[in-house]
Amino acid sequence: MEVQAKWEVLARWDELSEDQGKAVKHGDTPLVIFKQKDQATVMVNRCPHKGAPLHGGKIVNGEVVCPWHNFRFDTCTGVSPTNPGRCATMFPTKIENGFILADLANPFMNDQNAPEDQLNTSIGLEFNDYIKRKMKSAGKFNLxxxxxxxxxxxxxxxxxxxxxxxxxxxxxxxxxxxxxxxxxxxxxxxxxxxxxxxxxxxxxxxxxxxxxxxxxxxxxxxxxxxxxxxxxxxxxxxxxxxxxxxxxxxxxxxxxxxxxxxxxxxxxxxxxxxxxxxxxxxxxxxxxxxxxxxxxxxxxxxxxxxxxxxxxxxxxxxxxxxxxxxx
Known part of the structure; x- marks a missing residue:
């Protein structure tokens, strides 16, 4: 359900380039802004595959190419052309008085059946998960x-x-x-x-x-x-x-x-x-x-x-x- 809009100024329009995404941060949320002609798009700056920063990817034919594993996402829609089930998380965006604004209270994906954006935090989670499952094999002989x-x-x-x-x-x-x-x-x-x-x-x-x-x-x-x-x-x-x-x-x-x-x-x-x-x-x-x-x-x-x-x-x-x- 959509909540009350929360428009935030993220960058100046003239700071953007069509050749490269611009990384910005709002609170603890990493964001990336893409510019295509007269349109700006704001996404979470993480590839939904393994969490790579999308601002470091090349832009080819209107698609950002993930710098880690070459997954591609349309910079206007956030949809992956090869697997629509992997979509970048986006925010409503507008341009006012030469500034880029995004409604950070209402993130969305263009594929409603897509999995939630997941950042690969296995290094941080593996140990905690191990403690929770703590020695499930206890009592068995070691191999x-x-x-x-x-x-x-x-x-x-x-x-x-x-x-x-x-x-x-x-x-x-x-x-x-x-x-x-x-x-x-x-x-x-x-x-x-x-x-x-x-x-x-x-x-x-x-x-x-x-x-x-x-x-x-x-x-x-x-x-x-x-x-x-x-x-x-x-x-x-x-x-x-x-x-x-x-x-x-x-x-x-x-x-x-x-x-x-x-x-x-x-x-x-x-x-x-x-x-x-x-x-x-x-x-x-x-x-x-x-x-x-x-x-x-x-x-x-x-x-x-x-x-x-x-x-x-x-x-x-x-x-x-x-x-x-x-x-």
Whole structure:
């Protein structure tokens, strides 16, 4: 229900640029102002995906590109063109006597079905949440794994739940690197034996030739690389992560391999469906992405993306499986 308007002066019109959002703060609320011709738009200065400051993003064709993960939002409507379910929180705005005013008492979203704007505060919340759940696994024996016992590791291939808090995946590791998108740039990582690597929550990551999409977790992932103990045996990659909580999701996405623009993404509520639901969601996502050439065509640079493909070879069409060798 709309409450009484509370118009606040935020900036002068002549301070704004169409090339860059202007960051302002009112009380404890970070805001960003965008200028498009004779119109000004005021939004919460946080990407609804992972809380990145939107004023640091580039403006391309009237859309602000999130500086962290390349999510795009229309600077006039706040709507994401690739996923309308993620909308920026906005405020009624007007221009009077050369000043920008916003009604900060009545925030809104242009998609009424969109989730509430959530800032990723996992660093601050994880410890408090841990205290609340304090030792739910108390009384159970601790699990000890001998990383040199590869016969034992083979028993843990696939998704394994360890207690109430942790999940683990063990898979043979080839020379495939891990690709990540960090600050809008694609980075490559090659795991060294006995190395420990962490991919933080919200980081798009992709293993060429292993899964044909970008995966975005709402939990951190820790990778431990262990060499094979027998001659000719592949090394193993152990992936350890917290079990997702009710509000956390897995996201499948595709980004332009040429310019990094987000092409398409869908989220899956893994805490509700468990591991079996992951595969159905992955298949549904790939079918939607692969069947529509407009989703695979970058609106920024025109590059056409190859088909996506599943981790499970048996679920791919011949065309999807052929794409495994291209990216």
């Amino acid at each position: 000890e794994l001998d990383l040199f016992d590869t016969q034992l590791l083979k028993k843990y291939q696939g998704f394994v739940e360890l207690g109430d808090q942790v999940s683990m995946i063990v898979r043979p590791q080839t020379s495939i690197p891990l690709m990540e998108i960090i600050n809008g740039e694609i980075k490559r990582r090659q795991f060294k034996s006995f190395s420990v690597n962490i991919t933080y929550a919200g980081t798009p990551h992709h293993s060429p030739g292993y899964f044909g999409f970008w995966h975005i977790n709402d939990v951190d992932e820790m990778y431990i690389s262990v060499p094979g103990q027998e001659e000719g045996e592949d090394p193993y990659l152990i992936i350890v992560m917290n079990k997702p909580r009710e509000e956390e999701k897995d996201t499948w996405a595709h980004f332009c391999l040429k310019c990094g623009t987000l092409l398409f993404e869908r989220s899956h509520e893994i805490a509700k469906t468990g591991v079996p639901g992951i595969w159905a969601s992955e298949r549904k996502y790939l079918k939607e992405f692969n069947s529509d050439i407009t989703l695979r065509t970058c609106k920024n640079c025109g590059e056409v993306h190859p088909l996506g493909y599943s981790i499970m070879k048996k679920w791919n069409t011949p065309e999807e499986e052929a794409a495994r060798t291209t990216w």
